[in-house]
Amino acid sequence: VYGMLQIIYAYYVRYKLRTDMQDIPGNFLSRPDDCFWVAEAEVGARAxxxxxxxxxxxxxxxxxxxxMFRMIIFPQYRRxxxxxxxxxxxxxxxxxxxxxxVVLETSSTQMAAVALYSKVGFNQSEKKYVSKSPYTPTGVSSCNK
Known part of the structure; x- marks a missing residue:
């Protein structure tokens, strides 16, 4: 079963890389209430x-x-x-x-993701859905567009 889930997930990732991830500015940065963040690390002399x-x-x-979606942390940078x-x-x-x-969707097979989202304060509300309870707007963040 786990092997089949890995195959399905790999297909899903390949599909997304050919669709919405092909145009990040158009799909994630064209409206003021949408945003996309990228974390970089210096590897050798390159980011x-x-x-x-x-x-x-x-x-x-x-x-x-x-x-919230497209959360990906490369394996060697997890934990x-x-x-x-x-x-x-x-x-x-x-x-x-x-x-x-804030809402997001993940599967129960993504145990590390479920643990992370619980740590941040998300609660499971429906099968596969995890949501952040309503909150009073505070804090500062920005999206460089």
Whole structure:
């Protein structure tokens, strides 16, 4: 079963790299309430991407909230606090925008991701969905567009 899940996940990643990730500015930076962050580390004499996360504004009736996705931390950079910092940056961005909550989707097989999101304060609300409870907008974050 685990091997089949890995195959499905690898297919999903390849699909996303050919679709929305082909145009990050158009899909994640063209609206003021959307953002995309990239974490870099110096490897040798060059900067290398080691993690990323995105937020897109969503609307449901009169409610405006943020959806967080495309959270990726390269394996050799995990367990260093980078995922926590990227997640907190995305949450702070949503607070700054006055969103009522932040939602994301993950699967129970992504145990490290579920643990990270729980540590930041997300709660599981539906099968596969984890959401941040409504909060009072505070904090400062920016998105360089």
């Amino acid at each position: 290398q991407v080691v993690g990323m996360v995105a937020v897109v504004a969503k609307h449901s009736g009169t409610e405006k909230y943020g959806e 260093m606090g980078l995922g926590f910092r990227l997640t907190q940056t995305a949450v702070d961005f949503c607070k700054e925008r006055g969103f009522s909550k």
